[in-house]
Amino acid sequence: QVQLVESGGASVQAGGSLRLSCAASGLTYIIHSLGWFRQAPGKEREGVAGIDGRGSTHYADSVKGRFTISKDYAKNTLYLQMNSLKPEDTAMYYCAAIAYRDTGAWWMPGEYNYWGQGTQVTVSS
Numbered sequence: 539q540v541q542l543v544e545s546g547g548a549s550v551q552a553g554g555s556l557r558l559s560c561a562a563s564g565l566t567y568i569i570h571s572l573g574w575f576r577q578a579p580g581k582e583r584e585g586v587a588g589i590d591g592r593g594s595t596h597y598a599d600s601v602k603g604r605f606t607i608s609k610d611y612a613k614n615t616l617y618l619q620m621n622s623l624k625p626e627d628t629a630m631y632y633c634a635a636i637a638y639r640d641t642g643a644w645w646m647p648g649e650y651n652y653w654g655q656g657t658q659v660t661v662s663s
Contacts, residue, residue, distance in 0.1 A: 539564055540565055540569060541652075542652055545559050545561070547658045549660040550623055558631055558633075560615065569635045569652075570639050570640050572588065572616045573586075573589070573633075573634045573636075574633060575647060576659075585645030586601055588641075588644030593609075605619065616633055623659075629659060632653055636651055
């Protein structure tokens with residue numbers, strides 16, 4: 539029903555910036571909430587940022603003040619602007635969506651119905 543494709547991942551030096559994009563297609567009108575997650579090898583998938591159907595945003599403490607989540611309705615695209623990148627930000631980043639509802643637990647991967655394939659972000663010191 540919904541397809542998500544991430545792009546924008548790259549290798550950058552600490553202190554640099556990247557802008558990740560998530561293009562949604564299919565039945566995009568059923569999406570209420572969107573989120574960005576990341577997973578490093580051997581670690582659990584963690585919530586990075588979320589945005590609900592009203593535009594309210596949420597961030598993990600580790601990225602507050604550095605990352606910004608936003609969406610462009612006209613382009614059916616979700617963004618994650620990442621500034622002041624640190625080596626610990628290195629991970630595969632995933633876009634995810636929840637159909638028909640918002641969530642009170644944006645940080646929980648199990649809340650999301652649709653996932654992209656991921657885009658790699660590598661930050662070197």
